Amino acid sequence: MPQYKLYYFNLRGWAEPARQLFKLAHVEFEDVRIENGTPEWGALKPKTPFGQLPFLSVDGFEIPQSAAILRYLAKKFGYAGKTSEEEAWVDAIVDQFKDFVTPLRQLIMAQRSGNAEEIERIQKEVFAPARDTFFKILNGILEKSKSGFLVGDGVTWADLVIADILTTMEMLGVFDKHGEEQKLAALREKVNEIPEIKEHNSSRPDSVV
Numbered sequence: 751m752p753q754y755k756l757y758y759f760n761l762r763g764w765a766e767p768a769r770q771l772f773k774l775a776h777v778e779f780e781d782v783r784i785e786n787g788t789p790e791w792g793a794l795k796p797k798t799p800f801g802q803l804p805f806l807s808v809d810g811f812e813i814p815q816s817a818a819i820l821r822y823l824a825k826k827f828g829y830a831g832k833t834s835e836e837e838a839w840v841d842a843i844v845d846q847f848k849d850f851v852t853p854l855r856q857l858i859m860a861q862r863s864g865n866a867e868e869i870e871r872i873q874k875e876v877f878a879p880a881r882d883t884f885f886k887i888l889n890g891i892l893e894k895s896k897s898g899f900l901v902g903d904g905v906t907w908a909d910l911v912i913a914d915i916l917t918t919m920e921m922l923g924v925f926d927k928h929g930e931e932q933k934l935a936a937l938r939e940k941v942n943e944i945p946e947i948k949e950h951n952s953s954r955p956d957s958v959v
């Protein structure tokens with residue numbers, strides 16, 4: 751078994767579904783957590799493949815970009831989709847998620863600024879339309895799903911990514927698990943009830959993102 755080291759900040763963020771994939775597959779890895787803004791990060795940054803975290807080291811072979819890391823691990827561990835068509839749909843859902851992250855980040859920045867007017871403007875003009883588009887797509891997929899997962903008959907890395915972003919949104923106060931989005935709430939519940947995920951989630955450090 752190769753020696754895996756996953757380098758990221760002490761957040762869920764872009765790396766959490768990769769941590770969950772290791773747990774699902776019962777594969778050992780080193781969860782290297784670095785504090786942003788520290789001399790440690792200052793020294794490591796220029797040595798990382800693309801100057802950012804996360805990156806994955808596999809016996810010293812380094813892979814940057816979270817989606818590349820996730821796709822690589824999911825293919826190795828059997829969570830990438832069972833056919834090329836399923837794999838394409840998993841990729842498409844994650845690409846759609848990445849499109850949604852841009853307006854979500856704008857909301858996070860506005861919330862951090864503490865400017866109430868700006869928060870309201872971004873919520874209304876930027877975030878809400880993007881969320882509605884994203885949720886409509888996910889609901890359409892889930893309506894046709896026989897398994898309750900997004901693609902095929904079992905969990906894939908797309909489910910992990912979507913479940914995690916719903917948790918982030920809940921922590922930011924923009925997703926209510928008891929609200930209108932019951933299909934999405936059920937998907938997250940289904941992912942989080944997988945024993946390995948449940949165990950991992952209950953013991954991980956708390957973070958909003």
Ligand SMILES: N[C@@H](CCC(=O)N[C@@H](CS)C(=O)NCC(=O)O)C(=O)O
Nearest residue numbers: 763764801802803804814815816817
């Ligand atoms: N598209 C990249 C985004 C990675 C990213 O934005 N990383 C941020 C942390 S969340 C980072 O490394 N920030 C520190 C820096 O750029 O110095 C991915 O999906 O991995």
